[in-house]
Amino acid sequence: MSLAERVAKLRDLVRLINDASEVVIQEWQAELKDSSVDPSTSLLPSAELFDARRSLLGACGMVSDIVAEPQHRLMEIASEYYISRALHVAAEGRIADILVDADPEEGLHVKEIALKTGVEQWKLARVLRSLSSIHVFKEVKEFRFANSWTSQALVDNDPLRCWLLTNGLEIYTASEGLLRVLFDPARSASYSLYDTAFNEAHQTKLNFWEFFEHGEQQPDGTMKPRRGFEIFSLAMLGGGRVHAPPLCTDYPWATLGAVTIVDVGGGGILLGGMSLELAKRYPDLKFVLQDRPPVIEKAKAVWRRELPGAIESQRIVFMEHDFFKEQPVKGAEVYFMRNVLHDWPDDESCAILKHLYEAMGKQSCILTADQVIHTTLGSKYLKSAPSPLPANYGYAHRLAHIRDMNMMTLFNGKERTPEDLDELANRVSLKVARVWECRGMLSITEMRRQEDLASNGSAVNGVEMH
Numbered sequence: 341m342s343l344a345e346r347v348a349k350l351r352d353l354v355r356l357i358n359d360a361s362e363v364v365i366q367e368w369q370a371e372l373k374d375s376s377v378d379p380s381t382s383l384l385p386s387a388e389l390f391d392a393r394r395s396l397l398g399a400c401g402m403v404s405d406i407v408a409e410p411q412h413r414l415m416e417i418a419s420e421y422y423i424s425r426a427l428h429v430a431a432e433g434r435i436a437d438i439l440v441d442a443d444p445e446e447g448l449h450v451k452e453i454a455l456k457t458g459v460e461q462w463k464l465a466r467v468l469r470s471l472s473s474i475h476v477f478k479e480v481k482e483f484r485f486a487n488s489w490t491s492q493a494l495v496d497n498d499p500l501r502c503w504l505l506t507n508g509l510e511i512y513t514a515s516e517g518l519l520r521v522l523f524d525p526a527r528s529a530s531y532s533l534y535d536t537a538f539n540e541a542h543q544t545k546l547n548f549w550e551f552f553e554h555g556e557q558q559p560d561g562t563m564k565p566r567r568g569f570e571i572f573s574l575a576m577l578g579g580g581r582v583h584a585p586p587l588c589t590d591y592p593w594a595t596l597g598a599v600t601i602v603d604v605g606g607g608g609i610l611l612g613g614m615s616l617e618l619a620k621r622y623p624d625l626k627f628v629l630q631d632r633p634p635v636i637e638k639a640k641a642v643w644r645r646e647l648p649g650a651i652e653s654q655r656i657v658f659m660e661h662d663f664f665k666e667q668p669v670k671g672a673e674v675y676f677m678r679n680v681l682h683d684w685p686d687d688e689s690c691a692i693l694k695h696l697y698e699a700m701g702k703q704s705c706i707l708t709a710d711q712v713i714h715t716t717l718g719s720k721y722l723k724s725a726p727s728p729l730p731a732n733y734g735y736a737h738r739l740a741h742i743r744d745m746n747m748m749t750l751f752n753g754k755e756r757t758p759e760d761l762d763e764l765a766n767r768v769s770l771k772v773a774r775v776w777e778c779r780g781m782l783s784i785t786e787m788r789r790q791e792d793l794a795s796n797g798s799a800v801n802g803v804e805m806h
C-alpha cells in the first residue's frame with residue numbers, strides 16, 4: 341500500500357469511527373431513557389447500536405493494521421494466546437468475584453488477592469497487569485486492582501466464567517495438535533471425527549463427546565467424570581444465555597401461530613435449550629424436543645421446574661431420537677437446530693439434513709441457528725459493512741473465525757458461510773431461502789425444499805434485520 345493510500349484509508353477510518361461513535365452515543369442515550377433496559381447486561385442492542393458497534397470495532401481493528409509496524413503486529417498476533425492464558429487464570433481464580441467488594445478508588449492489594457487464589461502474589465500481579473492493559477480489570481494504585489466495566493460482567497456469573505475457563509482446559513490443549521495434524525497429509529485431508537487436532541493432542545481414539553463421557557481413570561483404577569466436562573456443561577449454559585435473546589427476537593416467531601417446532605438435538609440439560617426460551621415468550625408454540633436418551637432425561641427435569649404444566653398439557657413432547665435415523669415427526673412446520681450442524685463435517689451434516697428433508701411437507705422449513713461465517717468479500721445473503729471496512733466488518737468478525745477454528749480442532753466440524761450451507765442443502769434437494777441476521781453471534785438460516793420454493797417462488801436472498 342502506498343503512503344497516499346494509507347493516508348486516505350486512515351482518514352476514511354477516522355471519519356467512520358467518528359460517525360459510528362455518534363450513533364453509539366445516541367443509542368446509549370436512548371437506552372438510558374428506556375427503564376426496561378440495563379445497558380450493562382443488555383444482550384439485545386437496537387439494530388442501530390448493533391450495526392454502529394460492529395463498524396466502530398471493525399474500524400478500530402483496521403486502524404491497528406494501518407498504523408502498527410507490521411513485524412511488531414505479527415509478533416503480537418503470534419503470541420496473543422498469553423492474553424487468553426491470563427484470562428483463564430483470572431477465571432480459574434475467580435478474581436472478579438474476589439474484587440466485588442473492593443473500593444473502586446482503592447482496589448484490593450494483590451497480596452490479598454493472592455491469599456484467596458493460592459497464586460504467588462508477584463506472578464499474579466503480572467497476570468493482572470496484562471489484563472489491565474487491555475481494560476479487563478484496573479490497576480487503580482500500585483499493585484491494587486479493581487473490577488472494570490468488562491470484568492464486572494464476570495461477577496457472580498459462573499456460566500460465563502466457565503465459558504472462559506473451558507477454552508483454557510481440554511479445548512486449549514486440543515488447539516496444540518493443529519500444527520501436527522494440518523501438516524500431516526493423511527490427517528489433513530481427512531474429515532473424520534477421529535482424525536482431529538483434539539485426538540492428536542489428547543492422544544485419544546475417542547471423539548470429543550466420548551472422551552468426556554468416558555471419564556478419567558483414577559490411581560485406583562476407577563473412572564471419575566472429568567472436571568473439564570462439568571465446566572464445559574456450565575459453559576454451554578453461559579453461551580446459551582448470551583445467544584438466546586437475539587435468536588428469540590430477530591426471527592418472526594409470533595407470526596407462525598400455533599405450530600409445532602421440532603427441536604432436533606435440542607439439548608437443554610441445564611437450561612432447557614432454545615425451546616424453553618421460545619416457550620416462555622410465545623405461548624402459542626408447541627415443541628418436540630429430540631436428543632440422545634441421557635440428555636432427554638435431564639431436559640425433562642429442567643422443563644418441569646421452569647415451565648410447570650407444559651409437559652402435562654403436551655406443549656412439550658420429549659423424544660429420544662438419533663438424528664442420523666429416519667425423522668419420526670412428519671410434516672412439522674419447523675425443524676429447528678441450534679449449534680448442531682457446526683459440530684459435524686459436511687457428509688454427516690448432509691445426512692442429518694436428508695432425514696429432515698424426507699420428513700418435511702409443503703409448508704415445512706428447517707431453521708438452523710449457527711455462527712454464520714461472513715468473508716471479507718461479502719455475501720448476497722448478508723449485510724455488508726460500510727467502506728473502507730471489508731464486507732464482513734473485519735476485526736468485528738474475529739470471534740466467528742475463532743469459533744470456526746474451534747470446530748475444526750474438536751470435531752472436524754465447521755462454522756459455515758450461507759453459500760456453504762446452500763451447497764449442503766443442494767446436495768439433499770433443499771435450498772437456503774433466507775438468512776435471518778440476528779443481533780448476536782448466531783444467525784438463523786432458513787431452508788426449504790427446492791420443489792416448494794420453485795412452485796411458490798418465495799426464495800429470498802436478502803438481508804433483513806429487525
Ligand SMILES: C[S@@+](CC[C@H](N)C(=O)[O-])C[C@H]1O[C@@H](n2cnc3c(N)ncnc32)[C@H](O)[C@@H]1O
Pocket residue numbers: 580604605606607608613614630631632635661662663664677678679680683
Ligand atoms: C452443541 S449441543 C446443542 C444443544 C442445543 N441445540 C442448544 O443449542 O443448546 C449438540 C446437541 O446434539 C446432541 N446430539 C449429538 N449427537 C446426536 C444424535 N446422533 N442424535 C440426536 N442428538 C444428538 C447432543 O446431545 C447435544 O445436545
